[in-house]
Amino acid sequence: MSVMRIAELSERAGVPIPTIKYYLREGLLPRGEATGRNQASYGAEHLSRLRLVRALTTVGGLSVATVRTVLDEVGGPGVGLHSQLGLVMRRLPLVGADIEPQDRDRERARELVARHGWFFYPDHPALEALAVVLAGHREAGHPVSDADLDRYAGAVEAFAEIDLDRLDGLPEGEDVLEGAVVKTVLGDTLITVLRRLAQIDESAQRNLGEDERRARREMREG
C-alpha cells in the first residue's frame, strides 16, 4: 500500500476527516510524516490503527478516553502476555458506577466465586462490578436468586474456555495483546447478540405452535 493523504485515509477507513484530526490531537493515532506545511502522509499502520479505534469505540462501546488508556497499555513494556492482558482488562469499564453496592451485594459476589472454586484477586474491579450488577437487579425490584446466579456461572465457564483457547491461538508478535483486547471487548458484544438470537429461538420453541412455526419457516424460505 502506498502512502496516503488524509482524504484517502478518511475514505478508506470510512472515518470523517474531523474525527481523524480529533484522534490525532488526542494521541489515539500517531502523526503522519510531514510532507509540507499543513500536509502529512499516512501509511498502512495508520489505516489499521484507525480501524481498531473505530471498532473499539463503536462495536466495543468504549469511550475515547478508555481507548487511549488501553492502547497506551498495549504499547507499553511487556511483562508477559497474560499479565499485561490482565492489566488492560482491569481498565475496561464493566458497568456504569452510579449504584453503590451494599455489603450484602459484595458478600454475595465473593460467595459466588468461592462456591465455584474460581481463582480471584480480592481487589479486582470485576468482583466489585458483580456486586454493582447484583445491587442494580435488587434496586430495580428484581433481585437475582443464588440458584440463577449459579446456573449462569456454570454456563460462563464454557465461554472462558473458548475465550482462552482463542487467545492461546493468537500468533506471537507485537499485536498479540491488541488482538486479545479486541477479542475480549468485541467478544462481549458478540455474545450479547448471539444470546439474543438464541433467546428468540428458545422462545419460539416454547411459545409458538408447530403449525405457526412451519408457516413462518415456509414464509421465510419462500
Next chain:
Amino acid sequence: MSVMRIAELSERAGVPIPTIKYYLREGLLPRGEATGRNQASYGAEHLSRLRLVRALTTVGGLSVATVRTVLDEVGGPGVGLHSQLGLVMRRLPLVGADIEPQDRDRERARELVARHGWFFYPDHPALEALAVVLAGHREAGHPVSDADLDRYAGAVEAFAEIDLDRLDGLPEGEDVLEGAVVKTVLGDTLITVLRRLAQIDESAQRNLGEDERRARREMREG
C-alpha cells in the same frame, strides 16, 4: 409507606432532585399528586419506577430515550407476554451502528443461524447486529472464524434456556413484562461480568504455576 415530598423520594432512591425533575419532564416518571402550588407528593410506585429507570440507565447502559420507548411498550396494551417482550427486545440497542456491514457479513450471520437450526425473523435487528459485530471484528483486523462462532453459538444455547426459565418463572401480574425487560437488559451485564471472572480463573489455571496459585490463595485467605 406514606406519601413523600420530592426531597424524601430523592433521598430514598439515591437520585438527585434535578434528575427526578428531568425524568418528570421527559415522562419517565408519572407526576405526583399536587398538594399545593409547586408541591406534589409521591408514593411507593414512584420510588420503584425511579429505581427501575436508574437500574436500566446505569447497570443496563440504556439511554434515557430508549428507556422511555421501552417503558411505553411495557405500559402499552398487551398481546401476550412473549409477543410483547419480543416487541420490546427489538427496541433495545445491541451495538453502536457506525459500522456498515458488507453483504458477506450479513450472509455469515444468516448462515450461522441456519447452521444451528435456530428459528429467526429475517428482519430482526439482532440479525443485523450480528452482521455489524462481524464487520467490527473484521475491520479491527481480527475477524472471527466460523469455528469460533460455532463454539460460542453452542454455548449461548445454555444461556437462552436459563433466560427463558427465569421468564417463565415470573409471577403473573402487571409488572411481569417489566421484570422480563430488567432480567434481559441487566442479564447482559451480569453475564459480561461473570464471563470476566471466569476468564480470570481459566487464565490462572493455564498460566500460573501451582506454587504461585497456592501462595496467592494463602495470601487471600490469610
